[in-house]
Amino acid sequence: xxxxxxxxxxxxxxxxxxxxxxxxxxxxxxxxxxxxxxxxxxxxxxxxxxxxxxxxxxxxxxxxxxxxxxxxxxxxxxxxxxxxxxxxxxxxxxxxxxxxxxxxxxxxxxxxxxxxxxxxxxxxxxxxxxxxxxxxxxxxxxxxxxxxxxxxxxxxxxxxxxxxxxxxxxxxxxxxxxxxxxxxxxxxxxxxxxxxxxxxxxxxxxxxxxxxxxxxxxxxxxxxxxxxxxxxxxxxxxxxxxxxxxxxxxxxxxxxxxxxxxxxxxxxxxxxxxxxxxxxxxxxxxxxxxxxxx
Amino acid sequence: xxxxxxxxxxxxxxxxxxxxxxxxxxxxxxxxxxxxxxxxxxxxxxxxxxxxxxxxxxxxxxxxxxxxxxxxxxxxxxxxxxxxxxxxxxxxxxxxxxxxxxxxxxxxxxxxxxxxxxxxxxxxxxxxxxxxxxxxxxxxxxxxxxxxxxxxxxxxxxxxxxxxxxxxxxxxxxxxxxxxxxxxxxxxxxxxxxxxxxxxxxxxxxxxxxxxxxxxxxxxxxxxxxxxxxxxxxxxxxxxxxxxxxxxxxxxxxxxxxxxxxxxxxxxxxxxxxxxxxxxxxxxxxxxxxxxxxxxxxxxxxxxxxxxxxxxxxxxxxxxxxxxxxxxxxxxxxxxxxxxxxxxxxxxxxx
Numbered sequence: 106x107x108x109x110x111x112x113x114x115x116x117x118x119x120x121x122x123x124x125x126x127x128x129x130x131x132x133x134x135x136x137x138x139x140x141x142x143x144x145x146x147x148x149x150x151x152x153x154x155x156x157x158x159x160x161x162x163x164x165x166x167x168x169x170x171x172x173x174x175x176x177x178x179x180x181x182x183x184x185x186x187x188x189x190x191x192x193x194x195x196x197x198x199x200x201x202x203x204x205x206x207x208x209x210x211x212x213x214x215x216x217x218x219x220x221x222x223x224x225x226x227x228x229x230x231x232x233x234x235x236x237x238x239x240x241x242x243x244x245x246x247x248x249x250x251x252x253x254x255x256x257x258x259x260x261x262x263x264x265x266x267x268x269x270x271x272x273x274x275x276x277x278x279x280x281x282x283x284x285x286x287x288x289x290x291x292x293x294x295x296x297x298x299x300x301x302x303x304x305x306x307x308x309x310x311x312x313x314x315x316x317x318x319x320x321x322x323x324x325x326x327x328x329x330x331x332x333x334x335x336x337x338x339x340x341x342x343x344x345x346x347x348x349x350x351x352x353x354x355x356x357x358x359x360x361x362x363x364x365x366x367x368x369x370x371x372x373x374x375x376x377x378x379x380x381x382x383x384x385x386x387x388x389x390x391x392x393x394x395x396x397x398x399x
Numbered sequence: 400x401x402x403x404x405x406x407x408x409x410x411x412x413x414x415x416x417x418x419x420x421x422x423x424x425x426x427x428x429x430x431x432x433x434x435x436x437x438x439x440x441x442x443x444x445x446x447x448x449x450x451x452x453x454x455x456x457x458x459x460x461x462x463x464x465x466x467x468x469x470x471x472x473x474x475x476x477x478x479x480x481x482x483x484x485x486x487x488x489x490x491x492x493x494x495x496x497x498x499x500x501x502x503x504x505x506x507x508x509x510x511x512x513x514x515x516x517x518x519x520x521x522x523x524x525x526x527x528x529x530x531x532x533x534x535x536x537x538x539x540x541x542x543x544x545x546x547x548x549x550x551x552x553x554x555x556x557x558x559x560x561x562x563x564x565x566x567x568x569x570x571x572x573x574x575x576x577x578x579x580x581x582x583x584x585x586x587x588x589x590x591x592x593x594x595x596x597x598x599x600x601x602x603x604x605x606x607x608x609x610x611x612x613x614x615x616x617x618x619x620x621x622x623x624x625x626x627x628x629x630x631x632x633x634x635x636x637x638x639x640x641x642x643x644x645x646x647x648x649x650x651x652x653x654x655x656x657x658x659x660x661x662x663x664x665x666x667x668x669x670x671x672x673x674x675x676x677x678x679x680x681x682x683x684x685x686x687x688x689x690x691x692x693x694x695x696x697x698x699x700x701x702x703x704x705x706x707x708x709x710x711x712x713x714x715x716x717x718x719x720x721x722x723x724x725x726x727x728x729x730x731x732x733x734x735x736x737x738x739x740x741x742x743x744x745x746x747x748x749x750x
Contacts, residue, residue, distance in 0.1 A: 142541040188728065195731075197540040198456055202685055203727045205458075205678055209720030326674070330552070333545055372556055375549045382546045383534040 112242040114359045120248045120317065122355025123255035124150075127310035128332025129339065129347035130262065131303035137279035137342050138292075138299040139189070141200040145208035146307060146332060147325030148215075153177045153308020154320040155215060158224045166227065174308045181304025185297045208325065215322040226315040247316050254313045258306055259348055271298060279342075327371065334378040340391025349390065403610040406693065407603060414599040418592060430595045431586070432707040433700075434663060437598035440699035441656035443683050444605050444692065445649030450681070451690030452613060453645045454625030455536060456544050458677050459551030460653050465672035466524045467654025468661035469558055471516030472570035475662075477563070479509045502572055513576035517658045524654030525647050532646040536639065548674065555672040569668030576662035584662040594663060601659070602696070605652060609692055621645065625690070675716055682723040688733015698734065 128146055135143045156173035164172065188203055195203075228235070229250050236243040266272040277285040278295040286292045311320065318324075335354050339346030358373050381388065421429045442464055449455050479497065482488045491497050491511070498512045535546045558564040565571070575585030584594060612618055623631035624638050632638050661667040670676070683702055687694030702722070705711060711718045726734065 142545075188724065192728070198450075198454075199727050199731055201456065201541060201544050202681065202723055206682070206720045206723030206727065209675075209678065209716055210724065213714065213717035213720060330545075330548070337542075337545075369556070369560070372553065375552055375556075378549050379546060382538055382542055382549075386538065386542055 109241050112240075113244070114362070115356055116242060116244045116248060118356035118359030119352060120251050120314070120355070121358065122352035123251055123348075124310050124314050124318075124328070124351075125331045125335045125354055126348040126351025127255050127258065127306055128328050129336035129351060130259065130344045131307045132332055132336045133342050133344055133347060134262075134275075134299045134303040134306075136336075138275055138282075138296050139200075141197065141204065142333065143300075143303070144201065144204040144329060145184070145211060145325075146303065147327070147329030148208050148211040149177055149181065149304045149307030149325075150311035150328050151215060151320065151322065151325040152180060152211065152311070153304075154226065154311035154315040154324075155219050155224070155322070156308075157312045158226055158315065158320060159219070161226060166229065170226075170309075170312045173312065174305050177308035178301045178305040181300040181302075182297055185300035189296065189300075190293055208329070212322060212325060219322055221322065223319045223321045224315075225319045226312060228316045229313070245317065247313075251313045251317070255310060256348075258309060259344065262302075262306070262344060271295075275299060330378070331374045334374045334381070337381050337386070337388055338377060340388025343388070343390065346388065346390040350388070403614075407607055407610070410606065410696075411599075411603055414603070418595055422592065427591055429708075430591050432704055434591075434595045434598045435660060435707055436700050436703035437595075437602050438656040438660040438663070439680075439703045440602055440696060441605055442653045442680055443687070443695050443699035444602070444609060445652030446680050446684045447687065447690070447692055447695040448609060448612075448621075449645050449649040450684050451688075451695070452618065452621040452625060453642055454628075455642055455646065456681070457547045457646075457649070458544050458674070458681065459547035459549075459554070460649070460680050461672050461674070461676035462551040462554035463524050463528060463650040463653035464657035464676070465554055465558060465667070465669075466527060467520040467657030468667040468671060469564055469570065469657075470520035470523050470654075471513060471576075471658040472573045472661050472667050473563060474511040474516035474519060475513045475574055475576075476508070476570055476572055477510055479511075480507060483509060498574075500574060510574075513574065513662060514578075517576065517655075517662075520654050520658045521651055524650050528647045528650030529643065532643045532650075536642045536646060548677070551672070551674055551677050555669060555674065558672050559669045564669075567669060569666055569671075570661075571666035573661055573665050573667070575665075576659070584659055586663055586665050598659070598663075601655075606692060606696065613692070617641065617644075622690075675719075678723070679719045682719045682726075685731075686722050686726045686734050689731075691733055694733045 128150060131146045131149065132142055135141065135146075153173050156176050157169045160169035160172055184207060188207065189200075192199075228245070228247050230246045233245075235246060237246055237249065238244075264272075266276055274285070274290045275295050275298065277288065277290055278292050282292050285295075331354060335350040336347055337350075338353065339348075339350035354374060354377065357377075358370050361370055361373050417433065418430065421427055421433075442460060446457065446460055449457055479488050483492075488497070488509075492509075496512055496515050497509055499507065499509050502508050531550055535543065535550070538546055558569075559566060575583040575587070575590075577583040578597075582593060582597075583590065584597060586594075613621075620631065620636045620641050623634065623636055624641060628638055657667070657671070683699050684695055686702070687696070687698040702719070706715055706718070
C-alpha cells in the first residue's frame, strides 16, 4: 500500500465523516428535545444544497448559500408546526411513520421541482483540479472548506448549548421536559427551535459538500441511514461522540475500497449499524444509564 | 368468532362477485391487477399480525417478499444442463425434482421444479427471519425500525449486486408454477380467472387462520405484548418467543406472496426489494388501522389496485407518503374508524 495514497483516502474519509457527523448531530438535536428520530433528516441536506444551486444561478455564491440555509430552516420550522406541535403524546411508532412519510413527500416535491438531474455548486475556492498539498498529500481546497465549516458548526453548537439562554433551555428540555415546563420554559418552542437548528446545520453541510459529492433529489436517504449509524455509534444524543463516530465510519468506508469492490461501500454502514444495534445499542462512548427506554 | 365467519363468507362472496362482474362486462384484464393486489395483500396481512397485534414495526418486509420471489425464480430458471453429470444434479433428477423444458429460443433448460423453488423459498425466508429475528426483536422503537430497514437494504443491495439475481434486470422467463396438472400459476390469458381464484383462496385461508390465531391464547398473548410488554412478561407470557414466532410467520407469508407473484408475473426485479416497497406495506397497514385484518385487507386491495392500474401516475410514491402522514396525523386508528365530527372538534380545540 502506497503511504501517500493511504493518507489521500484518509482525507477523503474525514470529509465524508464530517458530513455524516453533521447529519448525526441533526438527529441528536431533535432526539434530545423530542425523543424522536427524524427520518427526514437527510432531506434537509438535500433541500439545502438544491436550493443553493438554484439560487446561485442569479445570486453570488455566499448569498445563495445563506439564503438557502435560511429557507431550509424555515422549512424545518413549518414541518414542526404543521406535523408535530399539535400532537398530544403520540406514540413512537406514530412519530416514526410520520417522519418517514415526510421524507417521501419532501423527496417527491424535490423530484417535481428539480427533476432527476445531478447538479453541483461550484467550488468555493479554485476548481475541480486545484489542490493544496500537505506533506505530499494532495487535497482539494473544498475538503478544507468541509472540515472547517463543519468543525466550526460543531464548536458553535457546543457554545450555544453551554452558554446561550435558548441553548440552556433546550438542554433543560432534553433533560426533563416536564420540569422545564414548570420552570417557565416554553417547551413547544424549544422543539420548533430544535427542528430549525438541525435543518440549518443539515443545509449548511449540504452546501459545502455539494461541489465534491454532487446533489440530487434522492441524496437524503443514504445520508440519513449513515447519519443514524453514526449517531448510534457515538451514542444517541451525544454530539461530540457523533463527530468521532462520523470520522470512524468515513475512514472505514474510504479504506474499504482497498479490500472490496466500491459497490459494497454502503454495506459497511449497514453492517456497523446492525452490529452496534445488536451488541452495544448505547454506542461506543455511551454509558448504560444513558440509553433511554423506548 | 361467529361474526368473523360471516365476514369471511361475505369476503368469499365478494371475491366471486368481482370475478362474475368483470367477466360479464368483458373487463377480465382487471383480474390481472386484482390477482397481483391479492398477493400484495398477503404481505400486508402478515404485517398486520406483526405490527398491529405484536406491536413490532418492520421496515424490511419487502426483503422477505424478495427472498421468496428470487429463490423460486433462480431455482426454476437456472440451467443445470452443464452440471448434468454432477452427483447433486443426478440425485435430484432421480428424485424427480427437476424439469426439462424449452425456453423461447428453443434452448433446453434443466431446472428445479417450481414446487421445490416455492417450498425452499419458504424454508429460506423462515430461516432468515428466525436468525435475524433473535437479535432484532430485542430492540424497540427507532432501533427496531432502523435494524429492519438495514436488513431490507442489505437484501436490496444483494439482489442488485449479484449476477445470479440478474442485478438491475432481475430474473425473467420464470416458468409457470404447475401446482396440479391443469392448474398452474402463470400470466397466461386463459388462466387469468383460475389464477384470480388461486390468489383469492390464499387470501381467504390466511384471513381465516389469522382470525383463529388472534382469538386464541396466542392472540391474547400478542395483544398483551402490544399493550405492555413488561406486564405481559410478568404474567408469564414468553414475550421473546411470541414476537419471534409472529415475525417468522409474517416473513413466511411475505415470501409465499413473493414466490407466487413471481411465477404469476414470470419474473421479479430488484424494485420489489426496495425500501420504498417496505414503506408502502407499512403505509397500508397504518391506513387499515394497524390491528385490523379487515382494515388492512380493504386498504391493501384498494391502494394496490389503484396503484397497479396507474391511477396515481408519477405521484405513486408521493401518494403513499401522503397516506402515511395523513393517516398518522388524523386517524391513527385507521381510515375505517374515523369519526369526522370528533376529529374536527379535536383539531379546533387544539388550535
